[in-house]
Amino acid sequence: MNYRLYISIIGLLFLLSCQDAFDYSPYLIDFGEDDKQCNVKNIQELLQDTNAEDSIRIAITGDTHRDFDELELFVKAVNTSHKITPVDFVIHVGDFADFGLPKQYLWSNAALKKLDCPYIVNLGNHDLVGNGGQAYTEMYGDYNFSFIYKRIKFVFINTNGREFNFNGNVPDINWLDRQLRPSTEFGKAIVVFHVPPMNVDFDPNLEDSFHSTLAKNDNVLLAIYGHLHHYDFYQPYADSVNYLNVYGIENLKYNMVTITNNQIKVSSHDL
Numbered sequence: 001m002n003y004r005l006y007i008s009i010i011g012l013l014f015l016l017s018c019q020d021a022f023d024y025s026p027y028l029i030d031f032g033e034d035d036k037q038c039n040v041k042n043i044q045e046l047l048q049d050t051n052a053e054d055s056i057r058i059a060i061t062g063d064t065h066r067d068f069d070e071l072e073l074f075v076k077a078v079n080t081s082h083k084i085t086p087v088d089f090v091i092h093v094g095d096f097a098d099f100g101l102p103k104q105y106l107w108s109n110a111a112l113k114k115l116d117c118p119y120i121v122n123l124g125n126h127d128l129v130g131n132g133g134q135a136y137t138e139m140y141g142d143y144n145f146s147f148i149y150k151r152i153k154f155v156f157i158n159t160n161g162r163e164f165n166f167n168g169n170v171p172d173i174n175w176l177d178r179q180l181r182p183s184t185e186f187g188k189a190i191v192v193f194h195v196p197p198m199n200v201d202f203d204p205n206l207e208d209s210f211h212s213t214l215a216k217n218d219n220v221l222l223a224i225y226g227h228l229h230h231y232d233f234y235q236p237y238a239d240s241v242n243y244l245n246v247y248g249i250e251n252l253k254y255n256m257v258t259i260t261n262n263q264i265k266v267s268s269h270d271l
Helices: 003-017 038-047 068-084 100-110 134-139 175-179 204-215
Strands: 056-061 089-092 119-121 145-151 152-156 188-192 218-225 232-234 242-245 254-261 263-270
Touching: 038 119, 038 145, 056 068, 068 100, 068 254, 068 263, 100 119, 100 134, 152 175, 175 188, 175 204, 204 218, 218 254
Parallel strands: 056 089, 089 119, 152 188, 188 218, 218 242
Antiparallel strands: 056 254, 145 152, 232 242, 254 263
């Protein structure tokens, strides 16, 4: 046999035998069924909850980026709390990836799947880097979505304006307005987003209309966001809407929101 042909055949066989050992591209999106449409699946699980308890307990974290060890600590802390007093569900306010890489999506979701309660992941600006937006759609679903649980409407909205070149459509104010219109199906609402309206990464032309839409019907109990990595619970505008800035996970803390009779209690806990 020709020596060069022999070497080529051996090399080809080696590559074929090792094809699963290499990623052809760090941007390759190849999620299994267990890592697809996770928000949809978790919301379905939550809405099947037959717990008659009126109160709602929500554990919240965000801006985990590449802090995968700390994210594992968060999961363990929530599971421990859940055994004592049930946690209805977990919210991640976004930036669960650092560079929008599918591998980072998989690593973060692998940790969150260990939770003993449903979890819902919001879209952060870092999650959109590269083809991260496509990865988010495949793993979690729509950028904007809502659901009603125990007569509270939870509205998740994309506010990462800079990543969309401040095009006037992010956040989608008209969609938000429709979600918050009074209805017999819900009494109050909680709105979750990543970039807050007072931040430079929020479309400056939409700040006024965004916060005025939240206050318009006097039915928003709480606006929850991340991006800034520090904790704050306050009213930044001259209206009745409370804003919760969630701890970034590098602080080794997370927040718990308890809703009872349309009253909000916010607490902080160590990992």
